[in-house]
Amino acid sequence: MSGQEKQARPKIPRRALDGVLLLDKPLGLSSNDALIKAKRLYLAKKAGHTGTLDPLATGLLPLCFGEATKFSQDLLEADxxxxxxxxxxxxxxxxxxxxxxxxxxxxxxxxxxxxxxxxxxxxxxxxxxxxxxxxxxxxxxxxxxxxxxxxxxxxxxxxxxxxxxxxxxxxxxxxxxxxxxxxxxxxxxxxxxxxxxxxxxxxxxxxxxxxGALTLEHAVTLDALSTADEAERDSWLQPVDALLSTFPAVRLNDEATKRFLHGQRLRLADVVETRLEDGRVRVYAQDDGRLLGVARAGEGVLAPERLIVTAS
The missing domain is CATH 3.30.2350.10 (Pseudouridine synthase)
Structure with missing residues (x-):
């Protein structure tokens, strides 16, 4: 194939996907190779895995797409x-x-x-x-x-x-x-x-x-992904907060949501009605229930750590 023909080949458009795929990794494939195959099948712009499985190991390999990649470190730390x-x-x-x-x-x-x-x-x-x-x-x-x-x-x-x-x-x-x-x-x-x-x-x-709290129960194989259509593949994606299910949830009103998404620290007394233990929490908008990000609660303050860009 000539250089001109190569240049003329159209680029396949990539999709902006946000979510988590619970993959049942097969024997003999590295975690990175499994990620590349899944990313190609989804035509995803951005993806990453949450901890390496040896080629001789099989089983649960959570793959993160889009905004979920911000929280992959939490699974690296998980049991x-x-x-x-x-x-x-x-x-x-x-x-x-x-x-x-x-x-x-x-x-x-x-x-x-x-x-x-x-x-x-x-x-x-x-x-x-x-x-x-x-x-x-x-x-x-x-x-x-x-x-x-x-x-x-x-x-x-x-x-x-x-x-x-x-x-x-x-x-x-x-x-x-x-x-x-x-x-x-x-x-x-x-x-x-x-x-x-x-x-x-x-x-x-x-x-x-x-x-962590994720199991093989809802995992899918690469073979299943390769024979499914786009709608079925998308149905297997878990929401971003599947990575955060062990964190307590905090819900913010409209005003607090705007401040949180601008990275501002909030007084816990202003946004949380019940007592909250110090530590990391997942934060949602009260009006529509969308995930805003992760924050750390402590010393009477809710401090933003990682924000969901598409939430703004």
């Missing part, structure tokens, strides 16, 4: 829930099935011993990040050092395991459900459980089922 399967007796270079086996040991424990070992990891623990991770040292991701055969020292990081429960056991395979804080590496958790049992372990499957 996550996973269902995972680990294989006892084999350690790998990556901590999952993608790596090469580096240590093989007999599995002599029983189901009760596995359950007992898992209970030791509930609560606040310290994890050493894996070498095969995107964390950076001197500006370079750790996985680049690992691929070059180098190991660098990593400091342990505090994480919280809120819940950890075995849901199936057919040794040497164990499937469990875990709810954990941000920054938790489930493959490292599997490795550590394996070491506690004296046989080692690696992760063979990982599926994310929850991010």
């Amino acid at each position: 996550k829930t996973y269902e995972a399967t680990m294989r006892l007796g084999i350690r790998t270079t990556t901590g999952d099935a993608e790596g090469e086996a580096i240590d093989t040991r007999d599995v002599t424990c029983d189901e009760a011993a596995v359950e007992a070992a898992m209970t030791r990891f509930i609560g606040d623990i310290v994890q050493v990040p894996p070498m095969y991770s995107a964390l950076k040292r001197d500006g370079k991701p750790l996985y680049e050092y690992a691929r070059a055969g180098q190991t660098v020292e990593r400091e342990g990081r505090p994480v919280t395991i809120h819940a950890l429960k075995m849901i199936a056991c057919a040794l040497p395979l164990v499937t469990f459900r875990v709810t954990c804080s941000k920054g938790t590496y489930v493959r490292t958790l599997a490795e550590d459980i394996g070491e506690a049992l004296g046989c080692g372990a690696h992760l063979t499957a990982l599926r994310r089922t929850g991010v």
Whole structure:
């Protein structure tokens, strides 16, 4: 194709969409590739995801479009829930099935011993990040050092395991459900459980089922998106405030709405009738119920943090 023909090709117009898509990411696809495919299907102008899932992981990947991208950080900070399967007796270079086996040991424990070992990891623990991770040292991701055969020292990081429960056991395979804080590496958790049992372990499957208050219940696949028409695809978009459902709601009258959208701080006593705990809140217009943005309540003041541009 000539340069003139390339220049003559019309550009496909992009849509200004605002909302959240709960995507069920497939196996073998990176989070960024999944985002690109969904963005292309929606012809969206602006989109972003809310936390990376490894290519070997499946499950819930919330994608944000338009104004929703302003609040994606809130999901990065949220707790996550996973269902995972680990294989006892084999350690790998990556901590999952993608790596090469580096240590093989007999599995002599029983189901009760596995359950007992898992209970030791509930609560606040310290994890050493894996070498095969995107964390950076001197500006370079750790996985680049690992691929070059180098190991660098990593400091342990505090994480919280809120819940950890075995849901199936057919040794040497164990499937469990875990709810954990941000920054938790489930493959490292599997490795550590394996070491506690004296046989080692690696992760063979990982599926994310929850991010904050969002679940897989209303998630859709890329295959479904690709065969749907525009109206059906749009019907799968959640409203922007789906990302903010855990925040208390505040509703403002017309005058307070105008001031809020100009970034002005408001006296809580003037806009909230009941007592409000200090912290972040979602703010709506009282007249039509539209989302105005997010604010922080404290010291008797409602201070705007992020505003919805289309609300003005």
